[in-house]
Amino acid sequence: MTDTPVAIAAYTAVSALGDGCAAHTTALRTGQRGLRRNDYAPAGVPLPCWIGRAAGIEDDPAPSLDTRLHRLLARALRQDGLSDALARAVRDRGAARVALVLGTSTANIESSERAYRRLEHxxxxxxxxxxxxxxxxxPAEWLCAQTGIAGPALTLSTACSASAxxxxxxxxxLTGGIADAVLVAGADSLCAxxxxxxxxxxxVDSLPCRPFDQARAGLSIGEAAALALLCRVEHAPQAPRLxxxxxxxxxxxLSAPHPEGAGAAHALHAALRAxxxxxADFDYLNLHGTGSRQNDAVEAAMVARLLxxxxxxxxKGATGHTLGAAGALEAVLTLLALHHGIVPGSVGCHAPEPAIAAQLVVDPQPQPLRRALSFSFGFGGSNACLALARAEP
Amino acid sequence: MNTHLQARVVGLGLCAPGLPDRDAFATWLRDNGRALPPEREAQPIAARMAPAERRRAPRSIRLALEAATQALGARDPARVGMVYCSAYGDMSNTDIILDTLAQAPTAVSPTRFTHSVHNAAPGYWSMAAGSHAPTSALACGREGFGSALLTALLEMHARALPQLLVCCDAADAGALADAAPCPLDFAGALLLAPVAESSCMALLRARVLPGAAMPTPPRDMRLHPWWSGNPAAAALPLIEACLAARAQDFTWPLGSGTLLALDCEPVR
Structure with a gap:
């Protein structure tokens, strides 16, 4: 049984690489690293590590219910015509026919942390x-109120695979006929x-994370909000496809990968079957690649064997690991790579893990691409593999 | 477009304070003279888990796995997916982590952090079941049962695999209870299958419609404190109808302007 492709009519992201598609495309072309020394320290002294922090979020309050996560989402809604495309879908299809699926691991827990620092009795x-x-x-309730979405609103929280x-x-x-347009959102903010x-x-690496580098020593945490508006292909035949x-x-x-990557391989095979x-029909793979010693070793061996x-x-060397937002953020990066014909590099990797060295792209390369895969793996052993295709010219 | 989604209920599970399983609950339902057990906490067994994991896993996870184990019965879990839904996750674990972060952040327990992922219960389930089948973990607010049921129906049809729908919320803890009150443990599970089977209890026909849902309370008035107190107990009226082999219609909200309408029809 094969899945019906769906169209990705609009997409955007806000991350340590900047706001919107243009900033992320420039970063992909140049191999920009968005990480900075950790200066996020709500509880006192910052941990000695590097983070992927979205610039300027502190000075950009969110409407109605102001939280760090809502600031990321509100800013993402303002990029690349996303809120206009969404408003059109709500107007043309009816608010009840537009749905929301939000992937997050921690939602607004930064606010719970603030509350616990000053409990009253x-x-x-x-x-x-x-x-x-x-x-x-x-955040899904807030997002529906902000956008007018009145269809099903679902929050999926499977750690780092959530928004994939x-x-x-x-x-x-969409294919079940429940909705005519669906906003996919991936969002996680920095938090303690x-x-x-x-x-x-x-x-956590004390240096900027180095996915697939032989000297890698852990991840760098990042934050992001990534949005994609999905619809059936007949409503956006010119758009790229899931x-x-x-x-x-x-x-x-719960927290260590299967030693042979069996679960990840199952996700890949499920995607190919679907x-x-x-x-061999795919010409680029966005790796999960967190920079953790064990995870990257397992993923490298699995990819060399199966792909x-x-x-x-x-x-993630460019953006940091944005956890529940990572699946959607990397889907957006992969769509940009497909659209602009860029094979992105692996920021932070200088001496690649031997198992994957032959196919790991370290520096960005211009190259037309048609189809791509993107892996996301999470705690709890939750795996996802997205198969994406460029818009047909 | 009003697509009908159909499923058969082929298994049920329940774990609650004083009523540890489906049979105990069914017996209690038939005895009108018994009051609702007053305890806060259930005593989940979760027999499918390996002993070491059962010792390590927090009560909220064992609660979910106990209901899932009952609903699965003797079936092969490798061919069953899971949709887990919890409004608040393991609030007691979250409360302790938040407290530690406020006092001495570098003292956060790595085990507590690992258990803090919302999909810890389906993760433990896949280990206990030895199953690579996909699982999902949803949180859709206090009124999230309809969203979880819709997701399970969609997953079932997309994969042509039976789905365990597990709704679980543990008793509240700490200051979080101010914003997320939940006075008792409750877990309910339904095993949904795409085709008729010998163990079939009910046929479900679901539709997504515009409009506002009218919440359906349990028929048995004694259950109202559980139903209104614990978000996962939104599953109770449907479980009650399946056990009583009673035809009944339900609606649950899916979003601000959409509802899930369900006809439940007993199968003999």
Whole structure:
């Protein structure tokens, strides 16, 4: 059984690389690194590491319910005509026929952290009691109120695969006839929970992260909001396409990958099966590539075995690991690579892991591309593989 | 467009304070003289988990896995997907992490952080079941049951695989309870299959419609405190109808202007 492709009518992102498609395209062309020394320290002294921080977010409040995550989302809505395209969909299709699938790992937990730093007699301070600040679906409720979306609103939270899987669920809402347009959003902001949590797991590099480099020593946390407006192909025949979203479970460990990458391989095969194509039909692969010693080693071996010869690169050395936003952010980067004919480089990698050295692209190369894959793997052994295609000329 | 989505309910699971499984719940339902158990916490067994993992896993995860295990019955879990839905996740774990971050952030427990991912329960399930089948973890607010049911129906049709729909919220904890009140544990699970099977209890026909849903409370008035207290207990009226082999219509909200309408028809 093959999946029906769906159109990606509009897309954009806000990350450490800047605001919108133009900034991200320039970064892809030049191999720009968006990481900076950690200066995000809401709880005192900053951890000695590097982060991917979206510039200027501090001075750009979000309407209605101001949180760091909502600032990222509000800014993303203003890029590349996204909110206009969404408003057109709401007007032409009806608000109840436009759905939202948000992928996030931590939602507005930065606000819960602020509240816990100044509890009043063991209770949330009066100004931080809005429930949307404290539960995972809060940002989706806020986003619906901001955009007029009145169709199904779903929050998917499977750690670092969340917003890749959101594309799969959005496609099923479209092909199942439940919605005529779906906004896919991936968003996670910097927060203490993930910085100190990954630090406790000893998974944070003290230097800027170096995915697939032999000397890599962990990840750098980043923040992003990435948006994509999906519809059925007949409503946007000129747009790039989501061909399939393959998904699987590792069934191995909550925080370590399967040693042979079995779960990731299942996700890849599910994606290929769903679009009825072979690995050789793809000419670029966006790797998950966090910079963690173990994860990158497993991914390198799996890719060399199952996708030999396909040029591959990792973008987290440029953006940081944006966790629940990573799947959507990397889908946007991959769509830009397809559109502009750029094979992106692997920022931060200087001496590639031998297993993948033959196919790992270190410096960006101009090259026409037709189809690409993007991997996202998360804690809990949650894997996703997106298959994307360039707009037909 | 009013696409009908059909499914058969071929398994049920439930774990709640004082009523640890589906059979205990069914017996309690038939006995009108018994009051609702007053405890906050359930005692989930989660027999499918390996002993080491059962010791390590927090109660909220065992709660979800207990309901899933009951609903799966004797079926091969490798051929079953899971859609897990929880409004608030493991609030007790989140409360402790937030407290540590406020006091001494570098003292955050790596185990607690690992367990803080919303998909920890489906992750443990895939390990316990030895299954590479895809799983999802949703959080759709206090009224998220319709969204979870819709997602399970879509996954079931897209993959032609039965789906475990597991709704689980554990009792609240700490200051978060001010914004996310949940006075007791509750987990409910339905095993949904695309085709008729011998264990079929009910036929479900779902449609997505514009408009506002009218929440359907449980028929048994004794259940109202659970139903209004715990977001996952939005599954209770449907579980109740399946157990009573009663035809009933339901609506649940999906978004601000959309609802899921469901006809539940018993199958003999």
């Amino acid at each position: 063991g209770h949330l301070p009066a100004d931080l009691r809005d429930p949307r600040l404290h539960h995972l679906h809060g 899987k959101a594309f799969g669920l959005a496609a099923r809402l 929970s993930t910085l100190y949590g990954f630090n406790a797991l000893e998974l 061909l399939a979203c393959g998904e699987s479970s590792d069934a191995h460990h 679009c009825g194509l072979r690995a 030999p010869g396909i040029r591959a690169s990792a973008s």
